[in-house]
Amino acid sequence: MKDRLSTLLPRRAVLRLGMAASIGVTGLTCRAQALSMPWPQRPLRLIVVYPPGGVSDLMARALAEPLSHALGVPVLVDNRPGAGGSVGLDILSRAAPDGHTLALSAISPLTLMPLIVRTPYDPMRAFVPVAGVMRTPVLVVGTPAFTGLDFGDVIAQARERPGALRWATSGVATIGHLVLAQVRLQSGAAITHIPYQGGGPQLNDALSGQFEVLSTNLASQQLQYIAAGRLRALAVGAPVRVDALPDVPTLAELGFKSANRDSLFGLFAPAGTPAALVQRLNAEVEAVLQDQTLRQRLRDAYNLPFTGSSDDFAREIARDRQRNRALMEKGRAQFE
DSSP, X not given: OHHHHHHXXXXXXXXXXXXXXXXXXXXXXXXXXXXXXXXXXXXXXXXXXXXXXXXXXXXXXXXHHHHHHHHTSOEEEEEOOOXXXXXXXXXHHTSOSSSSEEEEEESHHHHTGGGTSOOSSOTTTSEEEEEEEEEEOEEEEEOTTOOOSSHHHHXXXXXXXXXXXXXXXXXXXXXXXXXXXXHHHHHOOOOEEEEOSSHHHHXXXXXXXXXXXXXXXXXXXXXXXXXXXXXXXEXXXXXXXXXXXXXXXXXXXXXXXXXXXXXXXXXXEETTOOHHHHHHHHHHHHHHHTOHHHXXXXXXXXXXXXXXXXXXXXXHHHHHHHHHHHHHHHHGGGGO
């Protein structure tokens, strides 16, 4: 058979076929070994794709301790921020699919970013959704540099002086950027986008008035600054008003229904991670999220637990990707 094949194909093609077959067998062998060996065998690495101090970092650390107790090994949080989450996810995509490396990320680097910029990973094939964790409202605030009183003044000032009003987000193709893009598309106002590398750094600059408006994930720290008068709450992206800010309207109430979005965060594993390990990880995360102390911590930070199977999480990602694709068809220019 080998001689027959050599007469039909060039030698290089035969070598390539042999290498491909070898790689395929190796991949199957690795997955079989992962299923047969005890797990976990060493500490788990939990990549957080955003900087320390933000809502995702705090949640990762809240998950790490109970997961360590449940699995019997340390769960080590590793912050790898950059490019709206794509730096950390690229690291995850190249990790061994053995259940020892996970990432906590919003779903926007998979459902929004690839529609706008080229990502170093294939968003459809590089990852396995493990478990949803939480939904986080988006908060739009005015900084000390903003001279208006409410969200209507944001639009009015942007129209009066096109390009002068600066709106910061935690990065290109993040949920905060989507909110800004939809506001610009619907209002026609010229607003300058100031992208950051994550939620922590932008908050420091917001407090010092480096720009006028900020859209960020809602967290208790921002609420403290609002209560102290250092930031002005203008709008929230959420199904209903936030209990802590009952006088602050949702973006839908203000007439910006397409901009009224929240962030969904969850855990991901590299593609090829055995289904049995994904199911085990999902079960452990689900058990942690049922803990009343943790659920109260989520509620205190105005986040909502997202529970369900890995398939439930995958379906939510698919719905969000479809919704973003439809929005992109109408307003791609607002992301450029």
